[in-house]
Amino acid sequence: MKKPFVTLEKLQEIVNEYPTPLHIYDEKGIRENARALYKAFSWNPGFKEYFAVKATPTPHILKLLQEEGCGVDCSSLTELMMAQRCGFAGEEIMFSSNDTPAEEFELAEKLGAIINLDDITHVDFLKDTLGYIPKKISCRYNPGGTFSLGESKEGFQVMDTPGDAKYGMTRDQMAEAFRRLKELGAEEFGIHAFLASNTISNDYYPALAAILFRLAVEMKEETGCHITFINLSGGVGVPYRPEQPANDIAVIGEGVRKAYEEILVPAGMGDVSICTELGRFMLAPYGHLVTRVLHEKRIYKHYIGVDACAANLMRPSMYGAYHHITVMGKEDAPCDHMYDVTGSLCENSDKFAIDRMLPEIDIGDLLVIHDTGAHGHAMGYQYNGRLRSAEVLLREDGSTLLMRRAETPEDYFSTVIWD
Numbered sequence: 511m512k513k514p515f516v517t518l519e520k521l522q523e524i525v526n527e528y529p530t531p532l533h534i535y536d537e538k539g540i541r542e543n544a545r546a547l548y549k550a551f552s553w554n555p556g557f558k559e560y561f562a563v564k565a566t567p568t569p570h571i572l573k574l575l576q577e578e579g580c581g582v583d584c585s586s587l588t589e590l591m592m593a594q595r596c597g598f599a600g601e602e603i604m605f606s607s608n609d610t611p612a613e614e615f616e617l618a619e620k621l622g623a624i625i626n627l628d629d630i631t632h633v634d635f636l637k638d639t640l641g642y643i644p645k646k647i648s649c650r651y652n653p654g655g656t657f658s659l660g661e662s663k664e665g666f667q668v669m670d671t672p673g674d675a676k677y678g679m680t681r682d683q684m685a686e687a688f689r690r691l692k693e694l695g696a697e698e699f700g701i702h703a704f705l706a707s708n709t710i711s712n713d714y715y716p717a718l719a720a721i722l723f724r725l726a727v728e729m730k731e732e733t734g735c736h737i738t739f740i741n742l743s744g745g746v747g748v749p750y751r752p753e754q755p756a757n758d759i760a761v762i763g764e765g766v767r768k769a770y771e772e773i774l775v776p777a778g779m780g781d782v783s784i785c786t787e788l789g790r791f792m793l794a795p796y797g798h799l800v801t802r803v804l805h806e807k808r809i810y811k812h813y814i815g816v817d818a819c820a821a822n823l824m825r826p827s828m829y830g831a832y833h834h835i836t837v838m839g840k841e842d843a844p845c846d847h848m849y850d851v852t853g854s855l856c857e858n859s860d861k862f863a864i865d866r867m868l869p870e871i872d873i874g875d876l877l878v879i880h881d882t883g884a885h886g887h888a889m890g891y892q893y894n895g896r897l898r899s900a901e902v903l904l905r906e907d908g909s910t911l912l913m914r915r916a917e918t919p920e921d922y923f924s925t926v927i928w929d
């Protein structure tokens with residue numbers, strides 16, 4: 511069963527100070543999870559997690575992760591600016607972008623970030639932009655085809671289709687890019703790939719690692735390049751549904767270690783650092799969207815109208831994603847009512863839940879929508895003139911910290927030129 515990280519009593523206190531809807535984050539959970547990740551990869555002396563800023567671009571969160579040893583993975587100008595302002599510098603910043611404007615490469619280089627090139631043509635684009643090639647550089651790999659993992663009852667479990675993904679370079683382009691970068695003065699090389707998203711499997715990272723480790727050995731042999739880091743990127747998922755099993759990061763770290771010892775160590779590459787760019791795994795379970803029930807409506811279906819909408823959390827309306835809902839104070843009541851839980855947008859897709867069995871809901875009840883700590887507030891928007899909510903941190907000592915205030919109509923109108 512999924513349990514909120516905050517009690518009804520505490521939540522009532524919080525919403526008295528910060529009105530609903532609001533996003534709330536659990537400092538304790540974030541820190542403990544980051545520590546478990548570092549423990550799982552402690553066998554690799556150079557290990558570093560570069561938190562994918564796009565998942566939760568909130569400075570207090572980034573600084574909290576920095577205290578736990580994390581860097582940041584940026585993919586846009588403003589994400590780089592935020593990283594800089596939070597005090598990240600040099601190799602604490604990974605710049606993994608695609609379709610990249612020149613000014614973004616310029617800022618990344620100015621900050622000393624590690625640049626991860628998405629395409630073969632970006633080698634010369636980067637050289638022309640900067641006038642040189644940085645000494646440490648990374649290339650993103652796309653093996654094409656479909657990426658599957660082991661056997662399931664239905665046969666191979668297809669995880670994703672890299673062949674349809676816009677990212678990365680082909681096998682041949684990787685070798686060509688490495689040769690050209692070396693010619694242009696690069697000395698330390700990295701390999702990056704992101705082959706599947708939100709995987710609920712302890713086998714994803716180890717399988718990806720084996721692919722990248724083999725490629726690294728081949729690249730070293732073919733090009734003579736010194737590969738010093740391999741970036742497993744994001745994609746380790748979280749169980750959004752209560753019946754899904756959680757990934758075990760200790761098992762995942764051990765699986766990657768095995769592949770490392772089998773493939774890299776015998777090739778004399780036991781000095782390679784592992785990096786990750788996890789977003790969802792680092793934050794999703796440690797955020798709740800808190801919303802209050804405004805209306806109840808009975809027509810052909812039974813609707814519960816809340817004060818949050820898809821502008822606060824887009825995943826259900828965009829992907830049909832499941833987000834678990836707890837009716838606060840009714841955790842032990844039977845789930846014997848079927849509801850659609852809706853927001854107020856003039857879009858029928860604005861539903862947080864469809865045909866969901868929940869306890870009987872009353873107007874004024876507080877609902878916790880789970881697993882919104884990543885790709886939640888971050889994907890917010892202002893359609894229908896709806897405004898993005900505040901973000902509050904629940905600290906380990908039980909106090910709260912306002913990390914981002916709620917938008918006001920002045921914010922909404924601030925870009926308008928009236929006459």
Ligand SMILES: *Cc1c(COP(=O)(O)O)cnc(C)c1O
Pocket residue numbers: 562564565583585606607704707708743744745746787788789790791884
């Ligand atoms: C989105 C993204 C991530 C994070 O992905 P999660 O699924 O949130 O772990 C990491 N790296 C890159 C390049 C990304 O675009």
